[in-house]
Amino acid sequence: MNPMRLTGPEASVIKYDLLTALSVAGLNGSPTLQTTLMRLIAAVTARYNWRADELTVGQRDLARMWSVNERTVKREIKRLLDGKILICKRGGVRGRVAAYQLNYDEIAKLSEPCWCLVGPDFDLRMKGRYQGQSTVKIVQLSDYTKPAETEDAAVQSAPGTWQRAMARLAKENADQFNAWFSQLKYTSFDQGILRLRAPSKFAQRYIETHLMRPLVSAVEAELGPITRIEFEA
Known part of the structure; x- marks a missing residue:
């Protein structure tokens, strides 16, 4: 600004x-x-x-x-x-x-994610003021049409993929996906433990306190039951 x-x-x-x-x-x-x-x-x-x-x-x-x-x-x-x-x-x-x-x-x-809670006038003002300046990385759905080269082989053979779980989240709420989930980096999924890397500790805390339910739902639909999610530094 x-x-x-x-x-x-x-x-x-x-x-x-x-x-x-x-x-x-x-x-x-x-x-x-x-x-x-x-x-x-x-x-x-x-x-x-x-x-x-x-x-x-x-x-x-x-x-x-x-x-x-x-x-x-x-x-x-x-x-x-x-x-x-x-x-x-x-x-x-x-x-x-x-x-x-x-x-x-x-x-x-x-x-x-909270602008709409204040009111439509506030939401409109904030979007007009900030969205054109945002440095948030926008991940296109085309990025998820093929597995990442470094993806774990176990996930490749699982019922679904991390990419498809992310596509689910993007379809459900595109703004939420672009702001938070698009920046998550997949590390591994083993014995029900999903390991991820967040872009910052602040983003990690926000996801842990606000967005675990949609994240778990989307991932379980593609990869199977999750016992816990671990964020790596």
Whole structure:
């Protein structure tokens, strides 16, 4: 997003919509995600420099704002960086406070499944504002017409394939598939244990807390019963 838009005539609408997106993503997430995004919203509302497009607040100040210790602040900042919700613009070295920037594309990707929950007007605004800028990898169904060369031989002979399970998910909910499932990497399926690799820990947590039911249903329809799903680093 162009930072100038955050200080122009439509700036207030853009900011409120951004905070709304973070709020509903948190409310529909795990307790950990709720807490993390609530703390981020507080910091952004109080201290984000929209003109410079950065958040520069010391750990001590954040600890006081969030009513936590500085160790918790470090853990929360790391979680937001790992989830790509924040981007580090300048590291905090030699007594200088670190500067962080909101990653608008990642926030849009995280919150998109929840836009419709706010209302059709909000959903329409957000799609018009962010979908053209999204860096989410779109996986075409044609990619699943033949097995990947590195796919495990045991799955090749199983009743169905990982590709067909992904095709099922894409057919059921294309937006959800493009935002979350398309980025999953298949590792193995053995004795009911499905091993996958997620693009980030944040995406992994979101899938674990929101999307396990459709994932398990689609995979079991093609590969057979699943006893558990393991995400590899």
